[in-house]
Amino acid sequence: MSAEVGTVYIGNKPAINYVMATILQINQGINRIVLKARGRAISRAVDVAEIARQKYLPGRLEVRDIRIGTEEILAENGTRRDVSVIEIELEYKPEQ
């Protein structure tokens, strides 16, 4: 089992794109994937985890940890504002 951790940054594309990015990494032998999202993309990160877990890898992908936090982002006009972030850590359990 690989100790490597992959990251998938969740943006504004359809959830299925990020599901595929997750499965691609797993197919490359990376068994731990962290989905990272901020702001409105947080809902999509949960969709990605659920679709990957339930539709594509049922029984073989577990949620290991979910962390939330706040980051300060600098807008183009120079103002700062806080944005919520989430990290969903998934672990793939290969078939025995």
Place this chain on the structure above:
Amino acid sequence: MSAEVGTVYIGNKPAINYVMATILQINQGINRIVLKARGRAISRAVDVAEIARQKYLPGRLEVRDIRIGTEEILAENGTRRDVSVIEIELEYKPEQ
């Protein structure tokens, strides 16, 4: 310390409304609050947890657990579709 668990359902109103609902319950002596949201409101649930934790009760509100899942909802036209859900469990630590 109360063993009672309060619930705040996160909908489409501004996050601050749900922050206030959370703090109201804490002021009533309920030390454990579960924020529940589904679909796009999931991002807002994270905002509510972060605003309550960092701005209103810094150092006194902890994230105990975060759970994600999928629920099937029945649309008005009779079709069913899956929607992601989140539960964020918060615990208030009263001042000693």
